[in-house]
Amino acid sequence: MKVLIDQEQISSRVISLGRELANEYQHRPLTIIGILAGSVVLLADLIRAIDVPHQVGLIQASSYRGKTTTAGALHVNLDFMPDIKGRHVLLVDDIFDTGKTMQTVLAQIRELQPLSLKSAVLLWKEEASEVELTPDFHCFKIPNHFVVGYGLDFNNEYRHLPFIASLEGTDLV
Numbered sequence: 001m002k003v004l005i006d007q008e009q010i011s012s013r014v015i016s017l018g019r020e021l022a023n024e025y026q027h028r029p030l031t032i033i034g035i036l037a038g039s040v041v042l043l044a045d046l047i048r049a050i051d052v053p054h055q056v057g058l059i060q061a062s063s064y065r066g067k068t069t070t071a072g073a074l075h076v077n078l079d080f081m082p083d084i085k086g087r088h089v090l091l092v093d094d095i096f097d098t099g100k101t102m103q104t105v106l107a108q109i110r111e112l113q114p115l116s117l118k119s120a121v122l123l124w125k126e127e128a129s130e131v132e133l134t135p136d137f138h139c140f141k142i143p144n145h146f147v148v149g150y151g152l153d154f155n156n157e158y159r160h161l162p163f164i165a166s167l168e169g170t171d172l173v
């Protein structure tokens with residue numbers, strides 16, 4: 001395992017993104033929606049860095065990766081989606097890889113007609129993108145490697161690591 005982004009780098013970047021978002025959404029009713037489970041660590045830190053009133057909700061999207069690192073069919077569950085009528089929505093995820101998760105979830109939320117809809121991610125694998133869309137806000141661009149930590153898992157492990165590390169070779173079996 002190789003550390004790509006350490007705890008301090010993450011913390012200072014999340015705080016600066018929080019300031020940026022506070023400016024953007026000042027005086028606008030904001031709801032931040034995190035995508036389970038990968039976004040929870042970022043979500044917890046980010047919402048405390050956004051010094052304007054906002055509501056928080058969670059939805060679930062899973063691509064049935066199972067024990068592999070390649071994505072399967074995407075399943076989106078909006079059962080716990082809060083009421084966003086008359087509100088601006090910021091959708092938060094751990095990583096923008098192919099972009100298909102973000103694209104699919106954004107399309108479903110757009111149907112609920114929020115006042116505006118934007119996306120924020122911790123990591124952006126720019127080279128891996130398979131969609132036209134780009135994230136509106138991101139903390140770090142990373143190369144096309146499989147990474148874990150700060151919410152990101154492999155086989156449901158490693159989410160608790162306070163840094164981002166890339167898994168290579170034998171780590172992945």
Ligand code: 5GP
Pocket residue numbers: 038063071093094095096097098099100101102145146147148152153154
């Ligand atoms: P996308 O739909 O953009 O291809 O993938 C987004 C989802 O795939 C993320 O929410 C995350 O769950 C998973 N994912 C993509 N790349 C990585 C990675 O490098 N590490 C981990 N742990 N998950 C990833």
Ligand code: MG
Pocket residue numbers: 035036037038039061094
């Ligand atoms: Mg995810």
